[in-house]
Amino acid sequence: MILDSVNSPKDIKGFDIVQLNDLAAEIRKILLQKMSIHGGHFGSNFGMVEATIALHYVFDSPKDKIVFDVSHQCYTHKILTGRKEAFINPDKYADVSGYTNPNESEHDFFNVGHTSTSVSLACGLAKARDLLGSKENIIAVIGDGALSGGEAYEGLDYARELNSNLIVVVNDNQMSIAENHGGLYKHLESLRNSDGKAENNIFKALGFDYYFVKNGNSIEDLIEAFKNVKDCSRPTVVHICTKKGCGYKFAEESKEDWHWRRSFDVKTGEFVGFSYAGENYDNLAREMLLEKMKSNPAIVIVAAGVPRSLGFIESKRIAAGSQFVDVGIAEQHAITMTAGISKNGGKPIFCTDCSFYQRAYDQISQELCINNLPATLLVRNASIWGMNDITHLGIFDIPLISNIPNMVYLAPTNKQEYLAMLEWSIEQRNHPVAIRIPRNGVHNANYSVDDNYDELNKYQVCRKGKQVAIVALGDFFQLGEEVADTLAKDGIEPTLINPRYITGVDEKLLDELKADHKLVITLEDGILSGGFGEKIASYYGNSDMKVLNYGLKKEFLDRYDPAQILNRNRLTAGQIIEDIIKTARK
């Protein structure tokens, strides 16, 4: 294999075009093999093989600095920069992350996983370069999907001020995760259809020099373009047209399904391994919403680039029609538009993954909460069992969302409760409501479930005991039940409480507990710092009640094993019981 001789970008500098094309073919082969077993971001990586080779052929990384937007398309970059073993040797598949990672290589500059930041990062690298008088090329590689995020535009707008070398490679594969939405995409289409010559060029409008590469999967054409712009002294866009999934038939034909793919059979493209056919919260909510939509045109689902996150695959989006909106990867706009929809009589439901809510804190606070507009935010993967990449953690939302005035943040503990809360949230007109979707599997209710959540911060006492009260939030409720069951066997009958409301303290109940309880423990599936349990501790600060807060330490985790993290944070039932008994004996 020609790849055998490639251990750093330097090793490809002497290759001729035949060798470079052979290299591309070999890389595609190992990518296919690895992803068929390990899963991964299939489409963009298959599309970017040639462009990555051409970048490393023309530029001198790490002196020249390449910043990949989102960086989910960096697999070929990793292969070329000393990490090929993690793509060739199945035992080492897990050795590298799915994103750029400075701990792995000097060719990676940032941990990146959220969208639309590459141009701003590159502007920063370039600004420091100019201040300190060095001369390297700074290159941002950004997909068309990421161009829907406002920060990408902020970076493009600022770039002209640098008035020095900054190369933005726009990787136009005509897709976000799903299809693109927005005026920009009609514009990119017109640029593609005119070989980059269409009028009203947005990049030129913002002050960039502009180059167009029709075939972004031709190494030869790409090398020519990159050589043209290398060492340029002005902000420059190279618009390259690549094919998502290029080189693998099934991925080319079904781009949305192959954006990210778990293990599959290389011959058929079909999933292999464990397949879960049971209920899941996405589909349960989606079916309920589709049903409600039929009789109520005011209901509208708003998505921000991850339309599938509520189970809205293409056929379901079609079924919802104009009552489903995907605004692109633009969470700020999505939340603000949600506020506008609500103000004019609509009933918006926005859903995205936990860590993406971080991108719209100000809009949640200002547009939704200051204006106290009824709307529903569904918070997905908010859990230690959520996504486990450092950039996509689901453990910071409670401090983020629950400390905003007017917000009602609910934590259902089971299927019936989740659907009841969702139904209530849509129909009520008094508050912005966020719902933290459980992530520990679909459980049925063991206790009665209310239809109405108008009385804020009223916790539910599921079992009345004494001495010890367990306040078990959201999908840690089942952990609380387990602790309660075990304690009961040991002769301690604890009180078990489902707090339901993350955003407030049930002062009446907490006061009542003082009569016959000495210890309250709180359980929450997220960091403790700034979270739910600390509020209970503070409330009891001036009393004799002892309080133990259970949750996660404030730290960034990366590609972790949930069981291990739970254990390290004393979040197993056994550890909690040990602590309770120790405290009770004091």
Place this chain on the structure above:
Amino acid sequence: MILDSVNSPKDIKGFDIVQLNDLAAEIRKILLQKMSIHGGHFGSNFGMVEATIALHYVFDSPKDKIVFDVSHQCYTHKILTGRKEAFINPDKYADVSGYTNPNESEHDFFNVGHTSTSVSLACGLAKARDLLGSKENIIAVIGDGALSGGEAYEGLDYARELNSNLIVVVNDNQMSIAENHGGLYKHLESLRNSDGKAENNIFKALGFDYYFVKNGNSIEDLIEAFKNVKDCSRPTVVHICTKKGCGYKFAEESKEDWHWRRSFDVKTGEFVGFSYAGENYDNLAREMLLEKMKSNPAIVIVAAGVPRSLGFIESKRIAAGSQFVDVGIAEQHAITMTAGISKNGGKPIFCTDCSFYQRAYDQISQELCINNLPATLLVRNASIWGMNDITHLGIFDIPLISNIPNMVYLAPTNKQEYLAMLEWSIEQRNHPVAIRIPRNGVHNANYSVDDNYDELNKYQVCRKGKQVAIVALGDFFQLGEEVADTLAKDGIEPTLINPRYITGVDEKLLDELKADHKLVITLEDGILSGGFGEKIASYYGNSDMKVLNYGLKKEFLDRYDPAQILNRNRLTAGQIIEDIIKTARK
């Protein structure tokens, strides 16, 4: 006065052009009079008199819905929509807010105060209109400055998907608060210079129909343009060129100084009334930074549209040269660029007002903190004594910033400590650091001040006492001192602690306090929910230590009196002492 007959927009529909111009002149007169006494956003309001009259002449508010971006330019709108008394009668000057406010009028749809949201809000209003089958015009009015914020672009990008009536009035007065920065502004200049005919029209690129009005202070021209676009069936931009401060010489000549103006003499334009000539934290930091810059080209100040917030008036920006960067009202880009600067060897210092940090939570968390890049964030007006408009509150930053891993959030209590922390932050290479600038006046240090803050979460014991410990954070330290002094007179010698670090708990010290203290009180200048004191309460949850957390209730305040709010939250020294004595007696 013709204004006497105007109590709602309907009343101007029958006016001829002479009457409309008379109305404009009268409005300017009362605006000048009110602002000379009351202060306010001068420049943009003087520029928008004619456009606001023309909007209300052509459109039918509140059926047609006008959304003002930031809404600081809404004074004429308020005058025309039933609120003129608050501009004519000095006794009623304070009756209306400086921003749109749905509690005041059915013509206001949102409380707005942050930038770049109007197009998204308008998209939401339009989407609900289309779903529910009504027909009104939806109009967003957005300044050129606000177009530097990414969310504005997200809204413009999405608008085309609506494919229905949405009118965006771009109010181009060639200024943000200070001069504009970015490629967009060269582009707007080329549009102005070509009567809107320049090539590469960014609005057309995004799919808008586009109209240009050269004289945006001509009611006649504006009426013609608005009539043209009324009831249009496509997203449409009307680009109007207005003059900031139009009609008042001093404001026209010195636009930055007159963006916002406090009370002044109408004849001379000079400030009247109280003028503070003493030290302030902005200037202290600025002078230190300018001095350090001279010997270190790596130091760079990054501002996001509010360059004056660290005292960088124009002359000081010129002095800093390329070591001062204003990226426009683009906080996301600013923080991310800061990360990039840091990565390539620069020493960036970003400064903005407390509530604007809300716009970049994700960038602080992902780009700065996950990557653990050294950089300095100066948090201004983070205090109950900060800005008191509901949209600009400075009381939510502790939950927002302090719960992010890797962040070191410092709370200096006096001048020497602030400057020492700033110096340390710039020189160290281990952490992203945020500093909460005190807001209770410039105090000198009464206790020793450290140079080095490498040892994280080490609190300073300022006075060693017993029984009661007062942990007094940041600019509530002086309140803590007052409480301590008074208690000492009553025979209780409390321990007084300056925690310095908001982001962590000094476990060793807290454990030591158990030996001879029974009560710990915490004081923080912000909401308690998710904040500093709750962490202390949680730490002591399983001990016999009593804890009282003092801070603000989680609520949105609006145009409040700080003394009243402090009193309501039991945050006066007298109230705190009362609580301490009551608890000590228990």
